[in-house]
Amino acid sequence: MTLSKLPATGGGESDAVRLAGIRTGWRPQAALGLLDRPGVLGYVLMLPAAFIIFAFIAYPFAWGVWMSLTNKEIGMPWSRVSFVGLRNYVVLWTRDGVFWDTVWNSFVYTAIATAVKWVLGIWLAVLLNRVVRFKRLIRAAVLLPWIIPTVLSTIAFLWIFDPDFSVINWTLRQFYVWMGWGYVKGPLWLGDPFLALMSVTFVNIWRGTPFYAIAFLAGLQTISPELYEAAAIDGAGAWQRFRRVTLPGIKPIMVVVIVFSIVVTFSDFQIVYVLTRGGPANSTHLFATYAYQVAMVGTRLGLGAAISLFMFPVLALVIVFQLVYLRREER
Amino acid sequence: MRPQIGEGFGRRLLVYHLPLFFFIVFTLFPFYWMFVTSIKSTHETYNRSVNPFIPVACTTTIVEQVRTFHVNGPALMDDCLFHWRYLLRDTLFIRWLQNTLFIALVSTFISLFAGITSAYALARLKFRGADTFGVLIFVTYLVPPTLLFIPLSDVIGDLPLVHGNLLNTPWGLIVAYPTFLVPFCTWLLTGYFRTIPKELEEVAMIDGATRIQAMVRIILPVALPGVLSAGMFAFTLSANEFLYALVFIYDNANKTVPVGVVSELIKGDVFYWGELMSGALLGSIPVALIYSFFVEHYVAGITGSVKG
Structure with a gap:
């Protein structure tokens, strides 16, 4: 215990070093001595991260809030930009037909994708935990969708969902012929509003499940095997062991993973941008793609900033939930 | 089994x-x-x-x-x-790949540096405001790139105080990527540093090392697996980034792989499917290679950060 108090009381250097520093009166060393105080060193070490957070997150965020209160457009000089108050928000809320579709899509997309990834992730983690042969290879293969750049793998899905040459529809057609049901064209995966939203969700699930699985696998490996043995001896079946040992064991990591996933899924951009660009007829927009559409394609930066800021309260709720949860667990 | x-x-x-x-x-x-x-x-x-x-x-x-x-x-x-020949010979794919690697490597190094220092401070040093910093870093999740890209493109185009314009250069992205990498590295490494026993550096400091020496020579080598997995995560996240690269870069030669492939191999209604697919495969190889070597570290890294 005395050990851990040492650094707090006065630097870490030995008396000899400190004496030498005083005797020579060499200033850089005095400065280094100052750095040995946790109070000072702490701030110095926080500096790079704090600079990045303030200059490139906090400041742009405040700037974005300001922009959303103006009628700024691309190419419009700031001298001609005028303050419009909450008009952008009011316009979106009351008069923009696409906006409410976007809200609905974002919630449906996030809810379905998160729920399915959660279930599949636990299932896959339990399977992976049993793997002994080809362990590395199988883990690497399963992890692939998560590590490959999203846009690049989504291009494959763009071709898989192609209206004329979809491999799903080709297989469907062969199946129909084989069953003697005649010719079927197959659905337009990205051409129908509902199917397009489901296709986009599917790709998100495909991409996100490995992350859930690997994180849950890490959680599974922290559960002591003795717990399972004890449960088995007490007569617990496979399902009960899963309910009473596995799930509580991975609960802490489950909360972290799901919160992280909700934030990322809710603010997703890439999959929708590549697969549908928000179409058909603006029916699959998420907040991010709609903000991009309005701001970068439609040049209305102020309105676009307002759209993306609508994500903020939802994300804030999720984050507050996690903070409260973590605090409660720590106690 | x-x-x-x-x-x-x-x-x-x-x-x-x-x-x-x-x-x-x-x-x-x-x-x-x-x-x-x-x-x-x-x-x-x-x-x-x-x-x-x-x-x-x-x-x-x-x-x-x-x-x-x-x-x-x-x-x-x-x-x-x-299609592979066309991709490598008749498009700027190699350039895009170089840009991607350069941007990802530099922003990963910047983020690792800032992440290591702040994570060490948060995990080990008691100073006023440490808790606030911790929460602040966590709360940056509230502002994902998709919420920030419109004002950030303004900021990158006219940097405050110095009035530089980094749009359409790799530096614009190198400045932007740490916004999501630093919080992430800090979070992961704080957990990892906490798993390392305090006694290690205390012994070093009793032997006359300063705290910085103890941190660099004693703790950092021990934390190498954690640093490695944070670096891998950061590299993947930067190679995966799309929105900033799409908004900040407009010259074909300065694009990254994801943006280049999507914007140059899809021309209106014409899809160069063969080239799209070979580009997607080739663009995935750097990340896939790293992972095939370090997949165990990856799992260990997550486990470490969860326990911590």
Whole structure:
């Protein structure tokens, strides 16, 4: 215990070093001595991260809030930009037909994708935990969708969902012929509003499940095997062991993973941008793609900033939930 | 397989082998599909009467050449690697790949540096405001790139105080990527540093090392696995980033792989499917290679950060 108090009381250097520093009166060393105080060193070490957070997150965020209160457009000089108050928000809320579709899509997309990834992730983690042969290879293969750049793998899905040459529809057609049901064209995966939203969700699930699985696998490996043995001896079946040992064991990591996933899924951009660009007829927009559409394609930066800021309260709720949860667990 | 009491082969097949097999097919099929499409001729890609799962022309050529023991490079090039040749020779793909690697490496190093210092401070040093910093870093999740890109492009285009314009340069992205990498590295490394016993550096400091020396020479080497997995995560996240690269860069030669592939190989209604697929595969290789070497570290890194 005395050990851990040492650094707090006065630097870490030995008396000899400190004496030498005083005797020579060499200033850089005095400065280094100052750095040995946790109070000072702490701030110095926080500096790079704090600079990045303030200059490139906090400041742009405040700037974005300001922009959303103006009628700024691309190419419009700031001298001609005028303050419009909450008009952008009011316009979106009351008069923009696409906006409410976007809200609905974002919630449906996030809810379905998160729920399915959660279930599949636990299932896959339990399977992976049993793997002994080809362990590395199988883990690497399963992890692939998560590590490959999203846009690049989504291009494959763009071709898989192609209206004329979809491999799903080709297989469907062969199946129909084989069953003697005649010719079927197959659905337009990205051409129908509902199917397009489901296709986009599917790709998100495909991409996100490995992350859930690997994180849950890490959680599974922290559960002591003795717990399972004890449960088995007490007569617990496979399902009960899963309910009473596995799930509580991975609960802490489950909360972290799901919160992280909700934030990322809710603010997703890439999959929708590549697969549908928000179409058909603006029916699959998420907040991010709609903000991009309005701001970068439609040049209305102020309105676009307002759209993306609508994500903020939802994300804030999720984050507050996690903070409260973590605090409660720590106690 | 871990021995499970009273589990017959049939049951094992049903609850273990089959599901795992389907999961692997599910995860790998799109990559197979990319590969097959990348080695088909455009004519074959658009021919609905042949089986799309097998690249007929290419397979025929290879089988023919193997059967006759006669390697015919140009024929192979025309039947199998046509799109790959076009991608590498007639597009700026190599440039995009260089840009991506450069941007990802530099922003990863910046983020690791800032992440290591702040994580060490948060995990080890008691100073006023440490808790606030911790929460602040966590709360940056509230502002994902998709919420920030409109004002950030303004800021990058006219940096405060210095009035520099970094739009359309790699530096614009190198400045932007740490916004999501630093919080992430800090969070991961704080957990990792906390798992390292305090006594290690205390002993070093009793022996006369300063705290910084103890941190660099003693703690950092011990924390190397954590740093490595944070670096891998950061590299992947930067290679994966799309929105900032799409908004901040407009010259073809300055684009990154994801943006270049999507914007230059899809021209209006014309999709260069073969090139798209070969580009997607080739662009994935750097990340995939790193992971195939370090997949164990990856899992260990997550475990460490969860325990901490």
